[in-house]
Amino acid sequence: MRGKDVTLDSVSITYPNGFTAVEPTDLVVEAGEFFSILGPSGCGKTTILRAVSGFIEPSAGRVLIGGEDMAGSGPNARPTALIFQNLALFPLMPVWENVAFGLEARGIGKKARREKAQELLDLVALGDQGDKLPSELSGGQRQRVAIARALAVEPAVLLLDEPLSALDLKLRQHMRAELRAIQKKTGVTFIYITHDQGEALTMSDRIAVMNNGVIEQVGTGDEIYSHPRTAFAASFVGETNRFEGRIADVEAGMAQIETPLGRFRARNPDQLEPGSEAMLFVRPEAMRIGGDENRFEAHLVRRDLEGAFLNLFFDARGTEIAVHVTNDGHAPELHDAAPMPLGFAAAQAVILPRGALARTGQELAAQ
Amino acid sequence: MTDLSHTPPRRRLRLLTADGLLSAYTWAFLVFMFLPLLLMILSSFNDTSPPSVTEWQGFTTKWYTFFWMPEETLRADPVLRSLDRDRFVSCFGNSLYVAAMVVPLSLLLGLAGAVLLTRWRSRANSALWWVLLSPMLAPGIVLGLSALVFWSRLGVDAGLFTIVMAQTTFIAGYPMLILMARLQRQPVELEEAALDLGATPFRVFRRLTLPYLAPALASAAVIALMASMENYNTTMFAKGGACTFATEIGAMARNPNGHPPVINAVGTVIIALTVAGALLHTFLSRREQGR
Structure with a gap:
C-alpha cells in the first residue's frame, strides 16, 4: 500500500x-x-x-x-x-x-x-x-x-x-x-x-x-x-492564560504590551505595531511563582491536585490565572492567602492580534 | 391492583370506585370483542341451520366436513344439499390466485415507494407521500368502480384481472408504510460506507438494504395476503362475473332464510389459523431473542 x-x-x-x-x-x-x-x-x-x-x-x-x-x-x-x-x-x-x-x-x-x-x-x-x-x-x-x-x-x-x-x-x-x-x-x-x-x-x-x-x-x-499563530489556536489547543491590552513598544521580534496588570514583554511574531489591540498568551506550565522577567501580584484561591501535578488558580485583580507546578512539596498552600509574585519569561509568552477565542468549558456548559 | 392498606378510608373508597370502573370497562370491552366470536364458534358445532346457540340440536362437525364429504352424504343432508360446493371451492381458488398476484405486486410497488420516500430528499416528497397513500384512504367502492371504468375503457372485461388491479392500488400502501418505518431506522451511514468501499448502488441495495428489509418484507407479505383475501367492497365492484372467497361468503350470508353454518365453520378455521400464526410468530421471535 x-x-x-x-x-x-x-x-x-x-x-x-x-x-x-x-x-x-x-x-x-x-x-x-x-x-x-x-x-x-x-x-x-x-x-x-x-x-x-x-x-x-x-x-x-x-x-x-x-x-x-x-x-x-x-x-x-x-x-x-x-x-x-x-x-x-x-x-x-x-x-x-x-x-x-x-x-x-x-x-x-x-x-x-x-x-x-x-x-x-x-x-x-x-x-x-x-x-x-x-x-x-x-x-x-x-x-x-x-x-x-x-x-x-x-x-x-x-x-x-x-x-x-x-x-x-x-x-x-x-x-x-x-x-x-x-x-x-x-x-x-x-x-x-x-x-x-x-x-x-x-x-x-x-x-x-x-x-x-x-x-x-x-x-x-x-x-x-x-507557537500558536492566532488567538483561536492559542486558546483551543491546551490551556492558556490570556492578558488583553495594547502594544506599547516594539523591538526586534519582541513587543511590550500594556495590560491592566502591568506592562509585559513577549514574542511578537506578527510584528504588531505600537497602539494595536492585542492579546498575550502564556501557558500555565510556563508561569513561575516568585516572578520572572514579567511579574505581577496575585493570591491563591484554588488548589486542585492532579497527582504528579498541581493546578493552582490565582486571582490577580479579578483575572483568573492558572499555574501548573510539579507536586514536589514546595507548592504554596491555600492558607498562604497573602498576595505573592507571579511571572513568566518573555520567550515563553506570545503576543497575537486580538481575535476570536475558543469557548471555555464554562461557556460550553452554559449552552 | 392498587395496594390500599396504607390509604385513608375516604381516599380508599375513591380508588376502589376508580379501579372498579376500570375493570368493568375492560370486561365490557372484552365481552363486546369476543362474545360474538365465541357464539360463532359454538354455533359452528350445532346441528341446526340457520346457526343458533340457543336451540342446541346436538354436536356435529358436518359444517366443517362439508368441504370434503362424499357426494352421497352431501345429497342426503337437507341443508348442505342446496349449497354449491364446487362453486365455493373455485371462488376460494380465485382468491388464492388473486392474492398470488396482488402480494408480489404490492411488495414491489410498496418497496419502490418506500425507498423513494426515505432516500430521495426533495420538496415533492410530502406531496408524493399523499399521492401514494391516498388509495388507502379512498373508499374501497370508489377504487373498485374506478378500476372497473378505467379498464373497460381500455377494452378489458371485468374479472380476476380487474380485481388484482383494484386491490393492488390500495394494498401496496401497507407494505410501503411497513418498509418505510424500517428504512427510516437504518442509518444512512451504512449505505454511504458501502458506496465508499466501491459498491455500485445496485449492490448496496442487494447486499445491505434488501437483507435489512427481509423481516419487514415478510410481515408486509402476510398483511398484504390477508388484506387481499378478506377484501370485499373493492372486489365486489371490480369482479364482474368472477367471484372470490369473500364475495361468495357475502353472497351466502345474504340468504333470506338465514346463512348456512358452513360460514361459521369457515370463520372458526380463519380464527384458528390467525391465533396459530400469532403464537408461531411469538414463539419464533422469543427464540430469536434468546439466541
Whole structure:
C-alpha cells in the first residue's frame, strides 16, 4: 500500500441553504502523512472530509488526490476509504464479510476475499473473530474491524471521522497508539478529524486547527502548542492564560504590551505595531511563582491536585490565572492567602492580534 | 391492583370506585370483542341451520366436513344439499390466485415507494407521500368502480384481472408504510460506507438494504395476503362475473332464510389459523431473542 498526497485548491463549500461550511481553503497533505484536522464541532472539518471522500462536491475549487482532479468522481471511484464516526459496520454480515465487502464490490472471488480478509484481521489482531457478527464484538474490536474493512480496498488515503469518540478513555488512549502503528506499517495517508486536542497532538505528524470554516494554522503539534499563530489556536489547543491590552513598544521580534496588570514583554511574531489591540498568551506550565522577567501580584484561591501535578488558580485583580507546578512539596498552600509574585519569561509568552477565542468549558456548559 | 392498606378510608373508597370502573370497562370491552366470536364458534358445532346457540340440536362437525364429504352424504343432508360446493371451492381458488398476484405486486410497488420516500430528499416528497397513500384512504367502492371504468375503457372485461388491479392500488400502501418505518431506522451511514468501499448502488441495495428489509418484507407479505383475501367492497365492484372467497361468503350470508353454518365453520378455521400464526410468530421471535 502507498499513500497519496491530497491537495485542496481554493476549496470552498456552501450548502444549498446558503450556509458556508468551508471558506476558500488551500491545504496540502503529504503522501504517507498522519494529518489531523482539529476544531470544535460545527467548524467545517467533517465537511472537508466528505469533500475529499466524494460525498460532497466543493462549491468552488478543486480536490486533487495524487495530483489527479477528483471532480465528478463519486465516493466509489476515489482511492479513499472513510471510517465513520459510528463505524457503520454492516450488522447482518459476519466480520470477515464486512472486511471483504470492498473486494466483493470489485468482483474478487470468495476464496481470495476470505484470504485477504484473514490477512487484514490478523493485522488488527482479530484473526479468530472472522465468523462473528459485529454485534458480538466489543467496542474496541468493532473499531479495528472498521479499520480492517477500510484498509482492505488498499486506499491511498484513509479518512477518519472522530472514530474514537464513542470509546472509553483507557481504550481510546490505547487505540491512538494502534492507529499510529497501523499508519506507520501501511504507509497510507491518514486524514483524521477530531475535536480532541489530545488525540491530534499524540498521533499526528501535522495538525490543522480549524474554526468557523477557516483553517487558522497548520503545523506540527509542537509548533501549534508552543507557537500558536492566532488567538483561536492559542486558546483551543491546551490551556492558556490570556492578558488583553495594547502594544506599547516594539523591538526586534519582541513587543511590550500594556495590560491592566502591568506592562509585559513577549514574542511578537506578527510584528504588531505600537497602539494595536492585542492579546498575550502564556501557558500555565510556563508561569513561575516568585516572578520572572514579567511579574505581577496575585493570591491563591484554588488548589486542585492532579497527582504528579498541581493546578493552582490565582486571582490577580479579578483575572483568573492558572499555574501548573510539579507536586514536589514546595507548592504554596491555600492558607498562604497573602498576595505573592507571579511571572513568566518573555520567550515563553506570545503576543497575537486580538481575535476570536475558543469557548471555555464554562461557556460550553452554559449552552 | 392498587395496594390500599396504607390509604385513608375516604381516599380508599375513591380508588376502589376508580379501579372498579376500570375493570368493568375492560370486561365490557372484552365481552363486546369476543362474545360474538365465541357464539360463532359454538354455533359452528350445532346441528341446526340457520346457526343458533340457543336451540342446541346436538354436536356435529358436518359444517366443517362439508368441504370434503362424499357426494352421497352431501345429497342426503337437507341443508348442505342446496349449497354449491364446487362453486365455493373455485371462488376460494380465485382468491388464492388473486392474492398470488396482488402480494408480489404490492411488495414491489410498496418497496419502490418506500425507498423513494426515505432516500430521495426533495420538496415533492410530502406531496408524493399523499399521492401514494391516498388509495388507502379512498373508499374501497370508489377504487373498485374506478378500476372497473378505467379498464373497460381500455377494452378489458371485468374479472380476476380487474380485481388484482383494484386491490393492488390500495394494498401496496401497507407494505410501503411497513418498509418505510424500517428504512427510516437504518442509518444512512451504512449505505454511504458501502458506496465508499466501491459498491455500485445496485449492490448496496442487494447486499445491505434488501437483507435489512427481509423481516419487514415478510410481515408486509402476510398483511398484504390477508388484506387481499378478506377484501370485499373493492372486489365486489371490480369482479364482474368472477367471484372470490369473500364475495361468495357475502353472497351466502345474504340468504333470506338465514346463512348456512358452513360460514361459521369457515370463520372458526380463519380464527384458528390467525391465533396459530400469532403464537408461531411469538414463539419464533422469543427464540430469536434468546439466541
